[in-house]
Amino acid sequence: MKKEMLGVAAALLSVFLSETAQACSRVLWSNSGKGVVVGRSMDWFEDTKTNLWILPQGIERDGGIGKNSMHWKSKYGSLVAPIYDMASTDGMNEKGFSANLLYLTEADYGKRDPSIPGMSVGFWAQFFLDNFATVKEAVHYMETHPMQLVEVKVASTGKAGSGHLSLADASGDSAIVEYIHGRQKIYHGRQYQVMTNSPPYQEQLIQLKKYRGFGGKQPLPGTSQAADRFVRAAAYLKDLPRPK
Numbered sequence: 009m010k011k012e013m014l015g016v017a018a019a020l021l022s023v024f025l026s027e028t029a030q031a032c033s034r035v036l037w038s039n040s041g042k043g044v045v046v047g048r049s050m051d052w053f054e055d056t057k058t059n060l061w062i063l064p065q066g067i068e069r070d071g072g073i074g075k076n077s078m079h080w081k082s083k084y085g086s087l088v089a090p091i092y093d094m095a096s097t098d099g100m101n102e103k104g105f106s107a108n109l110l111y112l113t114e115a116d117y118g119k120r121d122p123s124i125p126g127m128s129v130g131f132w133a134q135f136f137l138d139n140f141a142t143v144k145e146a147v148h149y150m151e152t153h154p155m156q157l158v159e160v161k162v163a164s165t166g167k168a169g170s171g172h173l174s175l176a177d178a179s180g181d182s183a184i185v186e187y188i189h190g191r192q193k194i195y196h197g198r199q200y201q202v203m204t205n206s207p208p209y210q211e212q213l214i215q216l217k218k219y220r221g222f223g224g225k226q227p228l229p230g231t232s233q234a235a236d237r238f239v240r241a242a243a244y245l246k247d248l249p250r251p252k
Contacts, residue, residue: 032110036201038180056091071127082138095130103141104178107133115170117157118190126156143181202241205234
């Protein structure tokens with residue numbers, strides 16, 4: 009089993025790694041017959057100083073934005089890969105629930121409203137790893153609890169860092185979460201298996217329909233642009249043979 013999963017991971021990495029900075033991709037393979045696999049490439053413009061952290065249950069956390077910042081205690085332990093040892097970008101908790109944070113230029117969290125509980129986007133992925141065992145639970149929380157995110161500064165550039173989040177669980181359920189024009193948008197369902205970067209997710213889904221195998225006539229695109237990687241990832245995933 010270990011050899012099979014290592015082979016799957018290597019294949020996914022070889023398919024989805026690209027040559028350009030900030031060219032991240034996430035793919036969820038939920039019907040392999042050998043368990044649920046999430047693959048993600050982290051392509052950034054510099055070394056992100058990533059270490060692996062094991063975070064136990066019971067950690068008291070603060071959303072880090074001052075007035076009306078969210079507070080919680082971690083319900084589940086998790087293994088995470090942070091960026092700059094400051095923010096969890098990828099991880100999985102003890103229930104097999106995973107989170108992946110990818111860059112999205114168009115992300116817009118809106119002007120800070122202190123009447124709404126909020127947190128730094130650097131805590132976004134960790135919040136879900138700490139609190140939920142399934143995607144359904146996480147989506148229900150987002151739909152019933154107003155929450156606002158605040159951008160963080162990228163350490164080496166001082167520029168605002170923004171992104172969108174993918175969630176998956178041990179059943180293969182999935183969700184993609186974005187903030188566009190200050191409004192939260194959730195795409196929930198096992199069909200949402202691929203995520204890259206720009207443009208926003210709804211536009212990616214519309215463009216996908218132009219290509220062969222997804223309702224259109226265009227051949228697979230070949231550049232390293234996020235929209236092209238989205239199409240190729242969806243196509244390759246669709247045609248992956250199930251391991252024996």
